[in-house]
Amino acid sequence: MKFTVSVLAAGLAVAALGGPAAAQEVDNLTAAYEEGGRYYTEDDVPTYNVGEDGTVDWLTYSGFRRYHSECHVCHGPEGEGSSYAPALKESAVDMDYYDFLDVVTNGRQKVNAAENSVMPAFGDNPNVMCYIDDIYVYLKARGADVVPRGRPGGREDKSDDIRAAEEACLGM
Amino acid sequence: MKTFMTLTSVLAMTAAGAAMASESVQAEIDKPEQWVLQTGDYKNQRFSKLDQINKDNVDDLQVAWTFSTGVLRGHEGSPLVVGDTMYVHTPFPNIVYALDLANDGRIKWKYEPKQNADVIGVMCCDTVNRGVAYGDGKIFLHQADTRVVALDAETGEELWGVMNGDPAKGETNTATVMPVGDKIIVGISGGEFGVQGHVTAYDMETGEMAWRAYSTGPDDQILFDPETTTELGKVVGADSSLNSWEGDQWKIGGGTTWGWYSYDAEENLIYYGSGNPSTWNPAQRPGDNKWSMTIFARDADTGMAKWVYQMTPHDEWDYDGINEMILTEQEVDGEMRKLLTHFDRNGLAYTMDRVTGELLLAEKYDPAVNWTSGVDMDPNSETYGRPAVVAEYSTEQNGEDVNSTGICPAALGSKDQQPAAYHPDTQMFYVPTNHVCMDYEPFRVSYTAGQPYVGATLAMYPAPDSHGGMGNFIAWDNLKGEIKWSIPEQFSVWSGALATAGDVVFYGTLEGYLKAVDAETGDELYRFKTPSGIIGNVMTYEQDGKQYVAVLSGVGGWAGIGLAAGLTNPNDGLGAVGGYSSLSDYTALGGQLTVFALPD
Numbered sequence: 133m134k135f136t137v138s139v140l141a142a143g144l145a146v147a148a149l150g151g152p153a154a155a156q157e158v159d160n161l162t163a164a165y166e167e168g169g170r171y172y173t174e175d176d177v178p179t180y181n182v183g184e185d186g187t188v189d190w191l192t193y194s195g196f197r198r199y200h201s202e203c204h205v206c207h208g209p210e211g212e213g214s215s216y217a218p219a220l221k222e223s224a225v226d227m228d229y230y231d232f233l234d235v236v237t238n239g240r241q242k243v244n245a246a247e248n249s250v251m252p253a254f255g256d257n258p259n260v261m262c263y264i265d266d267i268y269v270y271l272k273a274r275g276a277d278v279v280p281r282g283r284p285g286g287r288e289d290k291s292d293d294i295r296a297a298e299e300a301c302l303g304m
Numbered sequence: 305m306k307t308f309m310t311l312t313s314v315l316a317m318t319a320a321g322a323a324m325a326s327e328s329v330q331a332e333i334d335k336p337e338q339w340v341l342q343t344g345d346y347k348n349q350r351f352s353k354l355d356q357i358n359k360d361n362v363d364d365l366q367v368a369w370t371f372s373t374g375v376l377r378g379h380e381g382s383p384l385v386v387g388d389t390m391y392v393h394t395p396f397p398n399i400v401y402a403l404d405l406a407n408d409g410r411i412k413w414k415y416e417p418k419q420n421a422d423v424i425g426v427m428c429c430d431t432v433n434r435g436v437a438y439g440d441g442k443i444f445l446h447q448a449d450t451r452v453v454a455l456d457a458e459t460g461e462e463l464w465g466v467m468n469g470d471p472a473k474g475e476t477n478t479a480t481v482m483p484v485g486d487k488i489i490v491g492i493s494g495g496e497f498g499v500q501g502h503v504t505a506y507d508m509e510t511g512e513m514a515w516r517a518y519s520t521g522p523d524d525q526i527l528f529d530p531e532t533t534t535e536l537g538k539v540v541g542a543d544s545s546l547n548s549w550e551g552d553q554w555k556i557g558g559g560t561t562w563g564w565y566s567y568d569a570e571e572n573l574i575y576y577g578s579g580n581p582s583t584w585n586p587a588q589r590p591g592d593n594k595w596s597m598t599i600f601a602r603d604a605d606t607g608m609a610k611w612v613y614q615m616t617p618h619d620e621w622d623y624d625g626i627n628e629m630i631l632t633e634q635e636v637d638g639e640m641r642k643l644l645t646h647f648d649r650n651g652l653a654y655t656m657d658r659v660t661g662e663l664l665l666a667e668k669y670d671p672a673v674n675w676t677s678g679v680d681m682d683p684n685s686e687t688y689g690r691p692a693v694v695a696e697y698s699t700e701q702n703g704e705d706v707n708s709t710g711i712c713p714a715a716l717g718s719k720d721q722q723p724a725a726y727h728p729d730t731q732m733f734y735v736p737t738n739h740v741c742m743d744y745e746p747f748r749v750s751y752t753a754g755q756p757y758v759g760a761t762l763a764m765y766p767a768p769d770s771h772g773g774m775g776n777f778i779a780w781d782n783l784k785g786e787i788k789w790s791i792p793e794q795f796s797v798w799s800g801a802l803a804t805a806g807d808v809v810f811y812g813t814l815e816g817y818l819k820a821v822d823a824e825t826g827d828e829l830y831r832f833k834t835p836s837g838i839i840g841n842v843m844t845y846e847q848d849g850k851q852y853v854a855v856l857s858g859v860g861g862w863a864g865i866g867l868a869a870g871l872t873n874p875n876d877g878l879g880a881v882g883g884y885s886s887l888s889d890y891t892a893l894g895g896q897l898t899v900f901a902l903p904d
Contacts, residue, residue, distance in 0.1 A: 197745065200761040201584075205429055205496070205862075208869050209763070215378065215864030215893060216430045243421045248377060248396060252425030257755040283707070283743070283763060302750060 161225070161276050169291025170265070177229045178265045180273035187286035188279060190294055195270025196284055198263040202254075210281045211274045217249070224271035236264055262301035329439045329483050330569065332386065337846035339385045340438040342480040343723065344802075344843070346567040347631035350725035351803045352844045356851035357902060358806030362820045362829045365900045368852060369409060373895035375399065378839050378860020380721075381435025381480060382800070383897060384443075385845035386457065391438070392897055395860070396424055396431035396448045402460060405847045413460030415445070423449040423471045426497060426754065429862040432478050432839070434721070439483030440508055446477045452490055452506060464511035468492060468504060474754050475499050482565040484574060484604045487514050491561030495579040495624065498556030498757040503576065503600075505607060515607035519559025519578040519595050520545050526595065527607045534611045536663055536689045548594040548617075556751055557589070558582035559596035563626025563721055568642070571659060573601045573610060575644060577625035584622055584715075585746035585759035586700040592617040597625040599646060599654070601661060611661030616650050617690060620699040621675060621744060622715035622760075623650035628723045631658060634731060636783060645782040647724055647735055649717025652679065652691070655782045663689055667785030669719075669778065670737055672712040672767040699744050699760075707745040707761075714742035714764040716796070716862055723841060724780075725801035725809060727823050732788060733780040734809045734823070736797035739767045740774050740871070765871045774867065777801075777811055777819075779826060789826035794885060798863040799855070800841025812838025812855050814863055815890040818898070834898045837891040839863055850901055858895035859887070 163171035163181045169190055171181040181189040199211065199220075206217040213219030224232060239253035254260040260267070273279040332340045336353040344350045357365065373379065377395035384391040388406040393399070397419060402412040424431055427448060437444045442463060443455040450469035453462055468490050469475030474497020482489040487505040495501065501519040506512065517527040523542060530542040545554060559578040566575045578600065581593035597616040602609050616623050630645045644658035651673030655665040666679035675698075676691040695701050697711045716738055724735040742764045749759035766774045775793035780786070799812030807823040814837040820830040837859030844853045870886035 197747065197761040200763070201747070201749070201758045202756055204762075204865075205756075205758075206865065208865055209871070210869070212869030214866075214868045215860045215888075217865075219869075239425065241421055243424075248375075248421070248424060248431065250421050250424035252422070254755065257752050259749045259752075259756070259758075 161272065168293030169288065170294065178269050180269045180278065182273065182278045185286065187288065188273070188284045189269070190288050190290045191266045191269045192273050192279060193284050193287040194263060195266035195268070198259070199267050199270055202260050203267065211271045212281070220271045221274035224268055225275035229268065232268060233264060236260065258302055262298060332438065338387070339382070339843045339845050341384070341482065342381050342435045342437060342841070343564055343566065343628065346569065348564055348566040348628045348723065349630060349632070349728070350723060350801060350841070351727055353805045354844055354846055354851045355805040356846070357804065357808065357853060359808050359822050359829060361902060362806070362808050364902050365820070365830050365832070365853070366903055367832065368899045368901040370899065371403065371409060371897040373399070373856070373858070373897065375858070375895045376893040377858065377895070378430045378432045378864050379856040379858030379895045380432040380478070380839050380841070380861060382841040382843040382856060383854055384436060384438055386438050388847070389457070391436055391443055393433055393435050393445065394895060395433050395858070396427075398433055398445060398447045400436055400443065400445055400455065400460070402457075415455055415460045415462070417445075417447050417451065417453065419447055419449045419451070420471070423476055426471055426474050427476045427478070427493070429865055430860045432861045434478060434480045437481050437483055437488070439488065442508070444481045444483060444488050446479060446481050446490060448476055448478070450475055450477045450492065452481065452488070452511070454508070454511065466506060466511040466513070469494070472754050473497070473499065477562070479562045479564070482567060482574070483508060484567050487604070489565050489574055489604075491563070491565070491576070493560050493562040495558040495560040495582060496756055496758055497754065498582045498751050499558065499560055500555055501558060501560035501578055503561050503602070503607070517602060517607040517609070519561065519598070520549070520554040520557040520593075522546055526609070527602070528609050533609045534661060535613055536661065537683075540612070545594045548592040550590045553589050556582055556757065557593060557596065559598070561626065564628035564723060566629045566631050567604065568631060568658060572604050573658070574604050575599065575601055575629040575631070575658065577627060577629065577646065579624035579626050580619050580622045583749055583757050583759035585704065585748060586618060586620040587704045587746060588748065588759065593619065597623065599625065599629065599644070599656070601658065613656065613661060613663065613689065615648050615652070615654065615691070618700065620693075621650070621711060623648065623717055625649065627719060627721060630724065630726050630733065632726055632728070632782075634783065636664065643782070645726075645733060647719045647733070647780075649713070649720060650676070650691070651713045651718035652676070653780060653782065653785065655785070665782070665785045669735065669780055669787065670713065670739060670776065672739060672741065672770060673718060674710070674712045699746050705745065705747050707743050709743045710741060710768070711744055712741040712767055713738060714740040715744070715762055716740060716764070716866065720798070720862065722798050722839070723800040725803040727803040727809070729807075730823050731781070731783070732823070733782055734801045734803055734811070735778050735780050736799060736801055736811055737776045737778055738774065738796040739770060739776050740764050740796060741767050764866060774871070777821070791821065791826055795867060795887060796863055798839040798861060802842035802844060802853070804844060810842040810853060812840065812842060812857075814838065814859065814867065814887055816857055816859075818842070818855055818900070832900070835896050836894040837864070837887065853900045854897060856895065856897055859891050859893060863887070
């Protein structure tokens with residue numbers, strides 16, 4: 133529930149700044165500010181933060197773990213894509229954040245003569261939805277090629293805010 | 305009284321019909337020019353008595369004809385040949401083609417089920433299907449959405465259909481079925497969705513359920529007799545499964561049954577294995593998690609378990625026990641024994657007495673296997689039959705949120721479902737294997753019906769300090785527990801093998817090669833690159849006095865997902881990342897049947 137509210141709030145913020153058309157022209161990768169251990173672009177879209185020594189923010193690290201639990205059995209290791217499903221490291225960069233959330237939440241089907249591609253709806257799966265920003269940020273870091281394949285090395289600690297949000301989302 | 309008489313005579317007739325159905329399947333199996341079950345025969349030997357193509361002439365092999373399936377996804381299993389008809393199946397949408405071999409492969413009929421595409425999204429690791437089975441004039445198809453259908457083999461007309469599971473709960477199917485007696489034996493997938501796995505027998509004529517045996521739960525659900533069902537010679541007692549789980553976790557405990565089935569008509573026993581316990585995070589399911597990871601011997605008529613053996617108690621690595629059980633008759637210490645040989649995902653090959661369930665041998669069939677130091681073979685020991693777990697590679701002992709590194713084999717196992725073959729003359733098993741290791745980090749997850757229930761992060765890479773490839777094709781001696789020869793392969797060997805009386809062994813590779821090797825020496829005799837990677841199983845048949853070898857190409861499955869982009873070894877440091885071969889550099893999607901023969 134908390135998750136839905138924060139998405140709506142962020143969505144309103146983007147609308148106030150001029151809507152999706154303007155959003156496409158702006159930098160969707162670079163972190164503009166930090167809040168409680170999370171990093172955001174100028175448009176308040178979650179993003180990664182990679183230090184000069186390769187240290188990643190907590191969400192990128194967490195996203196690596198969650199991606200390889202929930203997503204990689206279809207989409208292949210490290211967002212690279214597979215014989216079965218597309219490379220999400222590219223989707224995370226190419227797609228609008230809110231479209232990305234929409235597809236994960238509600239699923240998407242491309243079933244026709246040439247394709248048999250079905251993305252299931254993960255909307256009621258806490259193992260995915262409570263970590264959706266983590267997964268998104270990790271994939272964006274992979275797509276921007278600022279994080280190599282494999283397990284990230286150094287990482288920032290998990291902030292109290294992130295821990296509290298996780299527990300609330302999981303109902304712990 | 306009259307009613308009673310009528311009932312008895314109906315029962316008598318049904319029994320007679322059952323006997324005929326059973327014998328008819330065996331009679332069709334006994335004709336070497338046919339291939340009527342995916343496994344070749346009830347013993348799962350994948351051996352053909354045909355010898356026109358042999359080790360001296362196989363290098364002359366040519367492509368005789370080809371057939372496009374019209375589907376792009378991973379193509380597992382193989383075609384069947386019954387009489388003059390070949391039956392070719394596809395991954396989702398699970399089309400079945402009947403091809404008229406007497407008429408240049410003309411399509412006699414085509415069956416395409418209507419399935420809700422939602423099922424694609426709940427199939428772990430591609431929409432593969434391991435093929436149809438033939439029995440009593442019918443073709444049996446178990447669709448992705450778990451609908452089991454019987455088709456008239458001549459016309460393709462649907463005779464009956466029954467739902468075996470509920471895809472909305474993550475229950476799906478990838479496996480073939482096994483016709484036995486007057487029933488067909490049917491399994492289920494969904495171990496990554498917290499399904500309670502089961503095996504079900506349906507009446508071959510009507511589709512009516514005869515019995516269902518779960519892998520986990522109370523005795524009346526798992527069809528155990530607390531007084532007669534044994535493990536390694538000891539009676540298991542009451543509530544053997546319930547006692548090995550905490551609370552109600554067994555209800556979402558996995559133990560799915562998506563592998564192969566074999567059958568011994570004399571004992572009237574079916575043999576199969578169960579898959580991983582759910583979740584992949586061992587800390588969330590204390591106990592041995594019985595009867596996941598178990599070899600079962602069940603009565604074909606009643607489903608009652610005669611004996612069981614749990615290979616990997618309290619799994620910590622996703623080593624599903626579903627691989628095929630190969631039945632052989634061999635001499636052990638001067639005595640002919642009825643054996644069962646099983647190459648488990650956990651990297652151990654087991655040789656057992658299939659009548660009693662006695663464990664005769666358990667040895668590593670890939671030297672890279674390191675999670676265990678071996679199985680306790682002392683019948684007087686308290687841990688008899690249990691594998692000794694090496695602490696360093698125990699994801700349970702290392703704990704949640706800890707990354708255990710360098711575990712061999714990886715979750716896909718030293719071998720997955722891709723079936724091995726057995727040659728009765730060489731008494732060797734020909735085994736397609738994976739040579740891949742992993743890092744495994746378990747963490748807490750919550751269960752939602754119909755949603756993935758995994759709970760671990762994995763990284764996989766080729767076995768370190770070896771030949772750098774991700775697979776081997778080996779010859780195995782099941783009495784000595786030794787590898788006789790081993791052919792290194794660049795990628796995992798994900799294709800089922802075929803052994804023939806021509807002393808040739810065939811298998812496919814992920815790059816797309818069909819390879820033929822000498823059954824005695826392993827020397828390569830022939831290779832041909834088919835249009836796409838091979839994860840199908842090689843089969844052979846004879847038509848008009850000419851022997852053919854056939855295989856489905858069509859890369860995909862878990863191999864296509866895991867290997868498409870290549871593997872990386874995080875332990876090699878950043879410099880080596882991306883240094884391993886990507887399967888996508890060698891092959892692309894595409895379903896095609898390629899049929900080989902010698903030139904006229």
